[in-house]
Amino acid sequence: MALFGAVVVTAVLLVLMVLMVVSRGEVPDTRGRYKIADIWQPERTLTELAKASRPKRPSEPAMILPTMPRENLHFNMPTAAIRLQAAPMPTVRLNIGLGSGDFARDTDYIPVYVPLPLYPRRALARGRQGYAVVEVVITTTGGVRDVKLLEESPRNYGFGSAARKAALKLKYNPRVIDGQGVEVPGVMYKFTFRLE
Template structure:
């Protein structure tokens, strides 16, 4: 008798559990398929139209070109001394007018004669500058057809063998307007130039 009652209760409980599970499943399907209740409002914020302001830009007037400096026929003398920082005293290298042995002074000659354009001051020897030695060198060279200097030679040096190399190196950097005869450039030999080395102050 006990077994029969237990078996009947088990069947009843099983039936109730199955019925409850079926009820929960059906209720869940309805919850997923039902549309949301209530009203949903979508807010879209619109930007106001901005007024476009146009600016009138006038082109600037071009600046007037600066007038070029007047040209002159005086030779340019560039003074450069890399040893100036090593010694507080400054120096001046005086480059005197060119002299041609065959034609005398050339700067006062007529058109077509050679003329100096650029003259570079020599580099003052550091040893002579530190000892306060001064002097001059007379250099003789040839002005070529393209205005460069060739074959510089020291004629006189006071004191000797102090400023010779500096004077010849500077002479090789000189630039001339060559002598022209009948439209043809000519070499001029025997041009002499005196370079003075003097410490200022």
Template sequence: MEQAYPPKNLSATLSAIANPQLFNPLSFTMTSAQLLRSGAFALGVTGLLLLGMTQLIATDYRAPPDELPPKVLGIHMPKITPTVQKSDPVLKPQDVPPPLPRVEINHKVEPQDLPTVISPPVVGNERSGPIPITADPLPIYKPAPQYPRRALARGIEGYVVVEFTITSNGSVKNPRVVGGYDSAGAPTDVFNNAALNAVERFKYRPPMSEGQAVEQHGVRNRISFKLAE
């Protein structure tokens, strides 16, 4: 059984009607219905377009109102007062004092006899010579003591008080230890020998008494032993 399909266009439909062998009444009926629907749809679209154009024509278009420019406040200018500089009036010059009276000088000098007195030198009991000098001893050379190995290994610091005599030629004799202590103040003899060896090499300017070098006994010196940081 053959099945009819609607033709795709109007020319195909007319060809089918002209050809009796290919013409199918059912197919023609369906084609007419489609044409009617298409025509009705076209009329509807045309009517809507005409209605829209009519509304556009009937609309009263107005230009947007012009915006007013922003209001600018007036500029207030302060009142300017000119500055006037006043100068003191010029004082009248004072009167020049009168010149001093002229004094005449007499350039003529009359020679006079001046008395000349020559007195003989006075011989007294005064003696001139060196002024006696008294001075304390002044250190000239004080070598640093050698740090004991035992104290260095144990990290001990301290000091020793040594008493000695300064001779008339500035050397040191009879040194002795008064006391030896560590950094905590506890007595120790670990630094005694090193302190004595250093003091024996000290050199001083000898003490002076009335211009003469003398010995000075009981001189004390503190020898410190401190590890380098």
């Protein structure tokens, strides 16, 4: 049934489109048409822009070099070859503690990334400034773990929790001893909160 309805609607639409296109021999009505006025522009005379005259470059002064007398130098050198022998040198062994020879250096931990902590809402609403000191353990890969809050001033404004969250994002170059990364416990970091 739906197929029959679709065929009927398609046939009706097709007939309507043909009727709209086909002319019945009627001459189109020209009374209702409007003519668009021609665009008029005044005649212009093309003028050539005068080129900016540049001053002439002064001629280069002729450089007169003084003539130097050539001297012919002749040296009378003996043609006999001289043979020298070097004296044997003593060998010295130095032990300067380079380890196994892989040129690994011992380094201390260096902060690479220090994030800015979010300012606590409670302190921001009351216009308070403060600081928090945290203690962390730097891992062998340079990450941070075991964050402990040591000091917070003023208390109960959220500076400690904001500092703990920021301390978890700290990144360090780890301490290296004999070419191996070493954990560093007890590293303290102070986060200062200031309104600007």
